[in-house]
Amino acid sequence: MDERRAREEEDGNRLRREGSAPVELSSLERVLGSFGEDPEGPLFLFTAGIHGNERAGVEAVQRVFAALRERDGTPVGRFQGRCVAFAGNLKGLQKGVRYLDQDLNRLWTPKKLANLLARDPRKDDAEEAEARELLGCFEKELSRAKGKVLIMDLHTSSADGPPFSCMGDTIPNRKLAFALPVPVILGLEEAIDGAMLDWFYENGHVAIAVEGGKHESKETVDNLEAMVWISLVAAGNLCAREVPRLGDFQRLLEREVRGIPHIVEIRYREVIRRGENFHMIPGFKTFDWIPKGTALAEKDGRVLRAEEDSYVLLPLYQGQGEDGFFLGRRVPxxxxxxxxxxxxxxxxxxxxxxxxxxxxxxxxxxxxxxxxxxxxxxxxxxxxxxxxxxxxxxxxxxxxxxxxx
Ligand SMILES: [Zn+2]
Known part of the structure; x- marks a missing residue:
């Protein structure tokens, strides 16, 4: 093993050793942590577990807030602005399911939100109640903020794969997404109606989603934690020298994404409608490159094949979910x-x-x-x-x- 590989392995091991205890879900509250009170500086919001079976994000932000609290009061500069992390689908997280009644990350169209707000809260289903509460939390934070506002939504997936980010392609979003040493997927948010980040885009804020890796992998928590720290530096909440492990985090992510194109755009989305019987052929990972004609899945007895040479993105290996897989291609x-x-x-x-x-x-x-x-x-x-x-x-x-x- 060469010296660089050995050093990278050691970085990874150290990050894992320094991780905190696993998430205690029964006592989980909506606000996972907050830090800083300065309304003039950047407000950075994080959401974790919008899909309740994606718990790694919760653990990642809890690690970050524990570390921030630990260093509070030490003379290493000042935290600018404020950051707050929210648990997304609280009931889903407690039960370990993606959702109870409907996908919480599909409720945020202007029409659905207007209907929700006009209705009696007692009629809310499980996810509508979550959305109503989250909306109240967001509005409270935004009403106090005088500086720029950023949001990062933390996800994980049912298939293996490296970390990456997804963003609506606006110039301010690019600045944050390109600060992370992970691939960027364009057009994923646009392929989906009612994603929570839409609400932030519509209000003019910087908003990106990040995927850390497979749901239950230990590396996934490390990847998400690394992305949160790097983003806080990119947003100006922290100076680089105030995050002593910043170099470790950069190297960890760089190692995870080696050999993967930097920018990929979505070309195809396989939608699963209610009642359809979808089965992904085992063995695909996010960013696997496949030639045209490759058999990817079966739906109602029909074999689904790639119509062009593509990268496979987010193949579905769990029961719940409306997206079977996405196909993308590299963007220079x-x-x-x-x-x-x-x-x-x-x-x-x-x-x-x-x-x-x-x-x-x-x-x-x-x-x-x-x-x-x-x-x-x-x-x-x-x-x-x-x-x-x-x-x-x-x-x-x-x-x-x-x-x-
Ligand atoms: Zn998710």
């Missing part, structure tokens, strides 16, 4: 630089010049595309300008993007 970094430049030049103004494309008559910053007229490549142009969300409206497709703050 220059493409993102080009995208930034075009957005700065407000090139979206030129989109109606493309054949089959016109502005949406009722919705701001949305375009309608007639698939019968639009040329090949139109989708790529929309992606380049950040319009990754695509929804049918009659026989037209409507493209929209995150608010560009």
């Amino acid at each position: 970094r220059f493409w993102l630089l080009l995208a930034s430049l075009l957005r700065r030049l407000r090139a979206s103004k030129l989109l109606p010049l493309l054949p089959g494309v016109r502005r949406h008559p009722g919705k701001k910053d949305c375009f309608m595309v007639d698939p019968k007229i639009a040329r090949w490549g139109t989708v790529q142009v929309f992606h380049l300008l950040g319009y990754r969300r695509r929804r049918p409206e009659g026989d037209q497709l409507v493209f929209s993007r995150r608010p560009q703050w």
Whole structure:
């Protein structure tokens, strides 16, 4: 074993030894920890366990808050702003299930939230009650914040795989996501309706989701903890020199993602509808590269194959969940630089010049595309300008993007 590998292994072992006791779930409360009171500095919110079977995030943030409290009062500079971590699906966490009645990470569309707030709380199902309480917590924190606001939502998955982040492709989100030495997946949030981070995007905040690895792996907690520390430094809550193990955390993540492309965009999502019988073929991990034609899963007796060479993302190896798997492809970094430049030049103004494309008559910053007229490549142009969300409206497709703050 060479010297570098030996050092990396030692870093990993040390991080594991220094980890805290396992999560005591029966006494779990909504606020997992908070630190700092300065409303002028950055407010960093963390959510863990939005899916109740994903407990590693809870342990990761508890480690971070324990360490912050331990060093409180020591003369190592000052914590800027405030950070707070929330347990997501409290009842789900206590029972160890993804959800009880419905997925808590699909409830955050403006329409569903408006309905929720207009209704008698006694009629809430399990996850609606969780969403109502979380919303109250978020609003309380946001009302006090005078500086920038960031949120990181911590997840884990049923398949093996390295850590990575997902973000809506806005420039402020990129700054945080690229500060983490893990791959970034574009378009995952847009493929899903009603993710909690949507609510933050719509309100103009920086919001990214991170996946730490397989649910029950010990490494997953370490990966998530590393991402929380690095993010607190990237956001300006802490200076790099105030996190003595920052180098260990960086190296740990770099080792986990070796050989994996830096940016991947979603090209395909396999949706599982109610009553469908889905079975993922065993052995796939997130970021496995597969050639076109590879058999991935069976659904109602039909074999599902990759339609192009792809990276497999988040294959589903658990009972609950609506996404069977995602397929993605690598995005060259220059493409993102080009995208930034075009957005700065407000090139979206030129989109109606493309054949089959016109502005949406009722919705701001949305375009309608007639698939019968639009040329090949139109989708790529929309992606380049950040319009990754695509929804049918009659026989037209409507493209929209995150608010560009
Ligand atoms: Zn999750």
